[in-house]
Amino acid sequence: xxxxxxxxxxxIGILGGGQLGRMLAIAAARLGLKAHVFxxxxxxxxxxxxxxxxxxxxxxxxxxxxxxxxxxxxxxENVPAGALDMIEGIVPVRPxxxxxxxxxxxxxxxxxxxxxxxxxxxxAAVGCREELEAAVxxxxxxxxxxxxxxxxxxxxxxxxxxxxxxxxxxxxxxxPAIYEALVPFERxxxxxxxxxxxxxxxxxxxxxxxHRDGILRTTTVTGAVGRGIRxxxxxxxxxxxxxxxxxxxxxxxxxxxxxxxxxxxxxxPRVHNSGHWTIEACLVDQFQQHVRAIxxxxxxxxxxxxxxxxxxxxxDEAGRWPELAARPCGLHLYGKAEARPGxxxxxxxxxxxxx
Amino acid sequence: xxxxxxxxxxxIGILGGGQLGRMLAIAAARLGLKAHVFxxxxxxxxxxxxxxxxxxxxxxxxxxxxxxxxxxxxxxENVPAGALDMIEGIVPVRPxxxxxxxxxxxxxxxxxxxxxxxxxxxxAAVGCREELEAAVxxxxxxxxxxxxxxxxxxxxxxxxxxxxxxxxxxxxxxxPAIYEALVPFERxxxxxxxxxxxxxxxxxxxxxxxHRDGILRTTTVTGAVGRGIRxxxxxxxxxxxxxxxxxxxxxxxxxxxxxxxxxxxxxxPRVHNSGHWTIEACLVDQFQQHVRAIxxxxxxxxxxxxxxxxxxxxxDEAGRWPELAARPCGLHLYGKAEARPGxxxxxxxxxxxxx
Numbered sequence: 258x259x260x261x262x263x264x265x266x267x268x269i270g271i272l273g274g275g276q277l278g279r280m281l282a283i284a285a286a287r288l289g290l291k292a293h294v295f296x297x298x299x300x301x302x303x304x305x306x307x308x309x310x311x312x313x314x315x316x317x318x319x320x321x322x323x324x325x326x327x328x329x330x331x332x333x334e335n336v337p338a339g340a341l342d343m344i345e346g347i348v349p350v351r352p353x354x355x356x357x358x359x360x361x362x363x364x365x366x367x368x369x370x371x372x373x374x375x376x377x378x379x380x381a382a383v384g385c386r387e388e389l390e391a392a393v394x395x396x397x398x399x400x401x402x403x404x405x406x407x408x409x410x411x412x413x414x415x416x417x418x419x420x421x422x423x424x425x426x427x428x429x430x431x432x433p434a435i436y437e438a439l440v441p442f443e444r445x446x447x448x449x450x451x452x453x454x455x456x457x458x459x460x461x462x463x464x465x466x467x468h469r470d471g472i473l474r475t476t477t478v479t480g481a482v483g484r485g486i487r488x489x490x491x492x493x494x495x496x497x498x499x500x501x502x503x504x505x506x507x508x509x510x511x512x513x514x515x516x517x518x519x520x521x522x523x524x525x526p527r528v529h530n531s532g533h534w535t536i537e538a539c540l541v542d543q544f545q546q547h548v549r550a551i552x553x554x555x556x557x558x559x560x561x562x563x564x565x566x567x568x569x570x571x572x573d574e575a576g577r578w579p580e581l582a583a584r585p586c587g588l589h590l591y592g593k594a595e596a597r598p599g600x601x602x603x604x605x606x607x608x609x610x611x612x
Numbered sequence: 613x614x615x616x617x618x619x620x621x622x623x624i625g626i627l628g629g630g631q632l633g634r635m636l637a638i639a640a641a642r643l644g645l646k647a648h649v650f651x652x653x654x655x656x657x658x659x660x661x662x663x664x665x666x667x668x669x670x671x672x673x674x675x676x677x678x679x680x681x682x683x684x685x686x687x688x689e690n691v692p693a694g695a696l697d698m699i700e701g702i703v704p705v706r707p708x709x710x711x712x713x714x715x716x717x718x719x720x721x722x723x724x725x726x727x728x729x730x731x732x733x734x735x736a737a738v739g740c741r742e743e744l745e746a747a748v749x750x751x752x753x754x755x756x757x758x759x760x761x762x763x764x765x766x767x768x769x770x771x772x773x774x775x776x777x778x779x780x781x782x783x784x785x786x787x788p789a790i791y792e793a794l795v796p797f798e799r800x801x802x803x804x805x806x807x808x809x810x811x812x813x814x815x816x817x818x819x820x821x822x823h824r825d826g827i828l829r830t831t832t833v834t835g836a837v838g839r840g841i842r843x844x845x846x847x848x849x850x851x852x853x854x855x856x857x858x859x860x861x862x863x864x865x866x867x868x869x870x871x872x873x874x875x876x877x878x879x880x881p882r883v884h885n886s887g888h889w890t891i892e893a894c895l896v897d898q899f900q901q902h903v904r905a906i907x908x909x910x911x912x913x914x915x916x917x918x919x920x921x922x923x924x925x926x927x928d929e930a931g932r933w934p935e936l937a938a939r940p941c942g943l944h945l946y947g948k949a950e951a952r953p954g955x956x957x958x959x960x961x962x963x964x965x966x967x
Contacts, residue, residue: 261879262934264933265930265933265945265947266947266949279641282660283641283642283660286634286638286659286660286944286947287638287943287944287945288944288945289930289933289944289945289946289947290947291659291947291959292659304641304646304647304661305637305638305641305660305661306659306660334698537895538964540892540940540941540942541942543725549937554934555934555937555938556936557940558940560940562917562918562963563917575620575644578619578620578644579617579910582904582909582910582948583641583910585895585912585913585915586640586645586895587895587896589642589643589644590620590642590643590644591644592620592621592645592646594621594642603644608895608917
């Protein structure tokens with residue numbers, strides 16, 4: 258136990274009041290810690306924590322928030338730098354600036370990963386139409402993405418050949434972009450890793466993800482992912498965590514190539530949708546693991562007692578709750594008032610015997 | 613799904629803001645339901661729910677509370693009848709009056725159980741010293757208990773022979789009492805049962821309880837409890853639930869007699885300390901089961917995927933959190949400010965392979 262451990266009764270601040278903040282607040286409560294959520298808009302997390310409703314440019318509200326807690330974390334990677342400046346003068350922010358800087362910018366992220374010897378897709382920076390044309394000519398089919406502020410498939414355009422370049426470039430609306438080669442992957446896996454304040458790294462088993470329309474649909478965790486991939490994924494996550502001197506939980510999305518090699522697609526410096534299965538299948542889930550890390554507590558061991566499949570409930574799929582409640586699964590509803598299309602409203606997790 | 617099911621977004625009211633209320637509020641949040649806690653004193657549950665701080669005799673506060681929710685439940689059995697009267701005029705209270713009346717009075721409880729054919733300890737009502745003397749002469753060694761308001765061994769006095777009667781009677785301070793025979797039991801088990809609004813009954817596997825100084829220390833759930841006892845305990849719980857037309861979770865404490873027979877010691881019309889192991893070992897735990905029941909949702913199936921041992925952290929034992937956090941167990945701290953002797957501050961649950 259590091260000396261800096263925050264004792265029970267301490268308060269953690271959470272920037273962002275969505276479902277991730279909500280599940281973090283619940284995890285904190287389980288450990289006798291208080292949570293204080295800062296969110297400019299509607300905040301499902303406010304049902305289970307103290308809530309400040311204010312903008313990220315409200316210096317006074319940010320300072321009062323920071324003074325009311327012992328550590329600050331966040332549920333989304335696009336925290337404005339100005340807000341962080343304000344908070345960091347008062348209380349530690351975990352994971353730190355470096356993790357945010359890297360994951361806020363797809364180009365920096367790729368450069369960071371390549372710099373520590375981790376394979377990434379072939380890519381090129383795209384600032385103007387000519388750079389895009391050159392990139393498509395060199396790389397072939399790929400995806401043009403804004404460097405910043407993309408999520409759930411937003412800010413992305415597929416390019417099959419030079420003829421698609423114009424439309425794709427237009428879709429970026431002038432934002433700095435990155436062109437990435439289309440990777441012929443067999444499947445996508447993600448690993449949820451954690452690093453404590455003492456530098457110890459613990460990973461959950463990787464899960465296999467299925468997306469539809471750019472949104473995660475299911476994550477499945479079984480023995481079928483294979484021992485080699487499990488070990489490689491944990492090593493990659495560990496290398497990322499150590500290189501960033503990271504404290505907290507990270508989600509690392511990877512492509513499994515036909516030969517079994519792994520290529521990192523994206524880093525999320527926070528608890529991650531593909532780690533929700535840990536709530537039911539592990540003694541310490543990703544949310545508690547994150548709280549433990551940022552509070553300087555020992556990490557849980559990450560072992561799972563069961564196989565698990567997590568399925569997201571998107572938009573009006575959450576209306577299936579009466580039927581889902583009658584099935585043997587862990588049902589989670591996020592308390593969001595309005596079921597807009599594409600919005601994550603809840604999820605279910607099914608368990609089966611560990612393989 | 614009964615038509616009366618409260619949809620996600622509905623609010624449940626909880627009378628009592630201790631650790632049980634806190635864990636109920638968390639369970640409600642998981643299902644997208646809101647919680648509103650009513651508590652006159654310090655309220656750990658207020659960290660994870662809306663909180664009204666007011667007395668049970670504050671009619672205005674009770675009415676506002678009742679109007680703000682869709683159903684009311686409670687975390688303790690000694691809810692004043694006047695408060696219930698006020699609330700019931702506005703919103704349903706589950707479990708209902710009958711369950712409270714029976715469990716608030718040890719004598720009524722015994723009469724109810726005997727009346728539905730369930731074995732209880734030999735006992736006698738004690739209103740005066742002469743009645744106690746007659747009871748001790750007839751029953752032999754036993755325990756004198758106040759009929760009402762006892763918990764965690766409070767309001768009880770052991771009687772080994774006629775010489776103890778005077779002191780024991782004095783300890784009741786004039787309160788109506790019941791004298792119960794000392795039961796030569798082999799062990800104590802408890803079963804957590806639930807009954808839905810549709811009348812369906814589901815039980816968790818019974819656990820074996822160990823008490824010290826009248827306070828529950830550990831509950832252990834393994835296959836060793838035996839198939840016969842498991843079945844008998846579930847049948848007894850089911851009979852109680854049906855006889856009370858009960859909606860919600862009940863805790864039933866039983867003695868296992870040398871021959872394997874079961875004798876019911878006590879009914880708690882609420883989630884119960886001896887059911888905390890279900891958080892880690894079941895897909896739907898006792899808290900969510902209770903929330904499902906009172907909201908008219910289908911019950912979860914009660915199966916456990918693991919063996920479990922729950923250990924309470926009493927008084928300053930919660931100071932062991934740094935060591936416990938480093939062990940492979942589910943750690944729960946209740947967020948109570950002051951670790952008074954005998955106070956339940958948290959608990960830990962260890963899992964092992966199901967037997």
